[in-house]
Amino acid sequence: MLSTTENYNTITPESLSQEMTTVKKSTPCTATTSVILLPMTAVQNIRYDRKSLARSNWLTFPKGLHTSGYKPKSGHIPMDWKMYIHPEGAVYYVNTSSKMPVITDTPVDNPAALKKLEQGIRVVWASMVESQMAVISNAELYIYAEPDADKCKYYMVDHDSQTEFWLEDAEMSSLHMSPVSSNTHLKYILQEHYWAHVEYFPHRPVPIYVRIELIDILRHAATDHMTSDSSTFPYDAEQCTKFAALVDSKNTESTTYMTCLIARIFVMITRHKYDHFYGEECARLSRDQSVYEWPEVKPTFAMRLCSALLFNLPKAMRRELELLYVDKIAYTTHWRAFMCTTKKGWQENIMMCTGLLVTNATLMGFAKYAAFTSSGLASMLLSLGGLLSGCTLLHVYGYADRVNAGIMTVYLRDVGNNKSGFEPVAAVFTLPKALALWSILFLFTDILTLFLAVPTFLNMIALGLISILVVASFVMMVAVLRRPSVDLMI
Template identity: 30%
Template sequence: MQSRRQLDMSTGWEAHVHPEGTLYFYHPMKRVFTDTNVQVPAFLNEINHCADNLLDLARSSGVDLTSAIELTLQLGMDPDTEERVCSYYFADRDERTLFWLHELGTEDLFEGVRGVKDHSHIRYVIQFQYWVHCELYPNNREVESQNGLLMELREIIVHASADVITSEKSLSPFGGEELSKILDLISHLQETTLKECSPHSICVIARFMQYFARAKFFNFCGQSCARLEADQSIYLTDDEHMVKSVISWIVELLCFGAPRAQMKELQRVWVDKSTSSPRWKDFNDKLSREWISITIYSTVMLTVDLSFLTVPSVNAQTSQSVAIIAAYVSTFSVVGSLVVSILLAGQNRKYGSVSANNAVVFLTRMTNSIFGDRALAILHSLPYALLMWGMVYFVVAFSFLVFKSTSIILLGMTGCGMLIVILLTLWPIWAAKNDRVFSWLRGRLTGSE
């Protein structure tokens, strides 16, 4: 199946159809690509004029326009002056890079990555753009095919697969199951491709090469500060302001330490304002399971609160009694936990399966506040915190009802039993957060023997 369409030969341009259906044009003599419809005479004259001017400027600037150099043009409108402008870039197929003849701002090119200085580091983001170029214009790629491009991609996928299998902190932009599918796809391409890759195969290869080139740029590959593990930060952290620290400590206490645990999970995924699709999806799967379980517990706790309020001895009390008020607050807390869990679960279904790029946009918006990442950690811990406060208030309501109408003997027995239960409840929490204390006690006991 041919991707080339017939066009007036006198123009020197060829019309090609991209595997996804886009129509683009190529001038084999000048080696120029464009998406602008050169079948329109006015556009044809402007594109030819721009191409000739840029090629002359490149020669006068000392650029060696070898057969490996391609020029891409696009006509557009300047949003400020509303005048027609011609955007361009040159692509070097040997070096796998793009270059321009004029100065170019790097704000959009670096995608917000800080500390980019070395040329060897910048090269990876340029290579990412080059593979985007190859995917957009996949025809006439015989040189890449003959140089073993498919085998190169296969070696990259094999190494990434081994890294995912042997490490829990792999930097691969794909998960193990996805890598296995990609490897099967490459094996199929090797079986069907004889000497050179078709435009369809070039699109597939270029798309995968984009991901790995972009990952190398974000991970500072080849630099002295290169990220070697997925949860490793390469930037120095600033000291937190005292006011923020005090507020964070108070919120941590009110939420029963849940924000700290959520913050650790978030830091494993949201590292230096970037993430990868496998870790993002795994993170959201864990959150979904957690919120589903909290929803079940909240439903049970809501049933308990409503049943408690229907007890005759509770109804016999005044509406201002401690037991009634505590039961009401417990019910409100549990309902709040249930509602927040459902809302977060719905949000998670919407953004949990998006790509890494969309996940970065979502996380940037969610953490764009004075508390930064901690704000999202607090939000994720709200279902757990509200459920715990519901339980605490229910215990207060139940305890007031029990200790108010119990004799002295039963009061002592109930108080001792309640104290034992409280100690047993706090034991695992204390052991997890203060393991050095238990180690010290164990050492003292061992030494005394």
């Protein structure tokens, strides 16, 4: 373990080359003078989870404050450090005094935090010399000093190759990375992390050729969506066109806003390349193409019986849900289109069931036989079940066509994670339509009984069976809708 108490301003990889022998022979460092250096990734940055309370007060401000002629007192930021403000408002600091720029969101105006940060930086430089690693000309070091522990987390990025790297071998599992099929496939995870770093720290302009490449990617993706229903690109044609219009490809210089914008889009593009094995033999070329071998999902006998009673409508619905979640990848665009269509179907079924209720109530006013009354009650009960189930689903999934990708993925993973796959939720989704169809059949029976005498006991048996069917349908619906992920749709 390496440590130092010297000021960082005098530390460079070259200055350590003559000190390594002395450092290696030194005694173990105590907890008060040493830090532990740990690797991290750019996507593990806690910027959105960091909590800092605001304290407001009334101040006496000096004359000319914030005017062009006002000269603020310096000294709260250490020498060689420069403060930047992210377009979202977060503050970070950059030190370019050495050959490799250092970036941190550790508050360097805090002496204790700065001391720990400088010790961590010195350990990084010492590790570079010890490993005989050459200083990459266009690289950056990100380092973060843990506030409550003698630890510093770090990673490095190479702007020329658009990648993230470390000073030692690292296990993907320890860095919470997803598995890969090859080193080439791993490149896109590291590239995603690189662009996440650029998004979080956008002080460097993005070269023109990179911006032109981004525009070409978006144009191709828009064309792909316009000419195919199975494009794998995460944004639809309209979104791609709008993104391309936002990217400035004319000015050689770019602001932090433009850099942040470009980086955020590239994060999604590089993730898309990883998800679909871009450049691999097993590359996924359409969204309905599975590149994994999954165990076959076989519905239970109860679910097959349920599907048969619901006119096999759940089978078609299950296929649609499976296409939305091929290889556990979901697309916001297709999910929203699916939910819009499904909700429209529920609304139409509600109107149909309302009409059936009115029709049955009217016909029962002309009832002369008990048989007619029984079949009419059965039809009314079914239409009432369709009406209530449709209203319930519209309430539960009221905002399902507007949820983001994260909530959508959690939901699909939750409802599809059982032995029958999406069959239970598919049965619930088709329940209003199936009950409406059953109601129409019994309405037809109503009309027949106006002309034919049907034994009363047969109608009573049918009414009893229908009552059991409706109750069982609602029990199944309650069981499916009680999942925690369903609450996210309300």
